[in-house]
Amino acid sequence: MFEKAVVKMVKESGIFYGAVFIVALITGTVSHFLLAGLAWVGSFRDSHAYLLFFLPILGVLTAYIYQNYGKGADKGNNLIIESIQKEARVPVRMGFFTFIFTILSHLFGASVGREGSAVQIGGVVSNKLGLQLKLNKKNRKLLIHAGISAGFASIFGTPLAGAFFGMEMAYIGKIERNALLACFTAAYVGNFTALIWGTSHSHYHIEELTNITPRFILVFIVASIAFGLAGRLFAYLTHSFKKFYHQALPHFLIRAFVTGAIVVILMLLLQGEKYEGLSLWMIKDAFLGLASVKQALFKLLFTSLSLGAGFQGGEVTPLFDIGSALGSGIATSFQLSPSLFAAIGMICVFGCAANAPLTTIMLGIDLFGAKMLPFYVASAFISYFISGHQGIYTSQLIVRPKSVLLKKHVGYRLSEIPKKGASNEN
Structure with a gap:
């Protein structure tokens, strides 16, 4: 037996x-x-x-x-x-x-x-x-x-x-x-x-840190908070555009044409053609200190509009673009070396939008090595906490809340979280 x-x-x-x-x-x-x-x-x-x-x-x-x-x-x-x-x-x-x-x-x-x-x-x-x-x-x-x-x-x-x-x-x-x-x-x-x-992938290098000062730590914390807010904003806008389009344009074919036209018109008006597709140039520029917060916001807008309109592809590479440009822009604004902030922004904006903090840390190790591991860990959990119960995958089930203030959301999927004033009963 x-x-x-x-x-x-x-x-x-x-x-x-x-x-x-x-x-x-x-x-x-x-x-x-x-x-x-x-x-x-x-x-x-x-x-x-x-x-x-x-x-x-x-x-x-x-x-x-x-x-x-x-x-x-x-x-x-x-x-x-x-x-x-x-x-x-x-x-x-x-x-x-x-x-x-x-x-x-x-x-x-x-x-x-x-x-x-x-x-x-x-x-x-x-x-x-x-x-x-x-x-x-x-x-x-x-x-x-x-x-x-x-x-x-x-x-x-x-x-x-x-x-x-x-x-x-x-x-x-x-x-x-x-x-x-x-x-x-x-x-x-x-x-x-x-x-x-025969697949090959791009590689990016983080410059050596020569001096960690109180000013550096303060900017690092502010940047980590900004990464969490960016991930939250990305998810919020993507879902909001999709919801608004469905309410304003009930017929699915008219909705598809109009929302696609909105993307085209805004790209032409705002000279946003360079944000088409993957926009991998943003990551390269970010590590060189050539990217800006403005570029991060433009990519966030055009990607949210495109995904809200129903175009296929995914969110992660645009989140890499957004995070790296945001981190680089913050670092250069304070005359700090951009590569570390670009790297951490790249992984953390994705991580909090996907609600995957451990993946965020491992992504840092995969892409940049383990030398800067303490920075990956600190920024990953700061941004994760700041992003709240918002995310790109609305079917995610909340098993443990991000804070005691959000404990009432346990047992809900992101798409099912009650609005303010609504009953919290399952």
């Missing part, structure tokens, strides 16, 4: 970790071709500026496809989160749609990211494979966590952060420790797969 139980356990573990490897291999491969595609369309768009004028038409096409054939795929990463929390069904077509429309969104100039597609594809593959292999409920959930890790790690080249992101993404104040081994395996295999295909 005991031997049969052991054999069964070994067999189930073998099938599960075999599935983790398959998910990681597929996701890493897709991430490579997604990055290659984005690099090509980004270069093509830069030499064909007129493509921006077709953005409203793409908005209509995107809305039509998702409305008629999406079957819930328009929820994006929130649907992946819900598949962990309550086993929501994830349609396979979601992976194809997000890949294609992310490429098209970048081609026509939407200010969006790239990780959304990678994470969604990892979630789609893990959901489908878990069902095909008839894994039990627990292992299916763990496999989805692993798929998220594979997507994040392979798209950014950050396996340590990817592993933690898979464990943190679905909840606020909770890390899914049961998924630790699966997430680490998927993150490192997924990243290695992308590298084998």
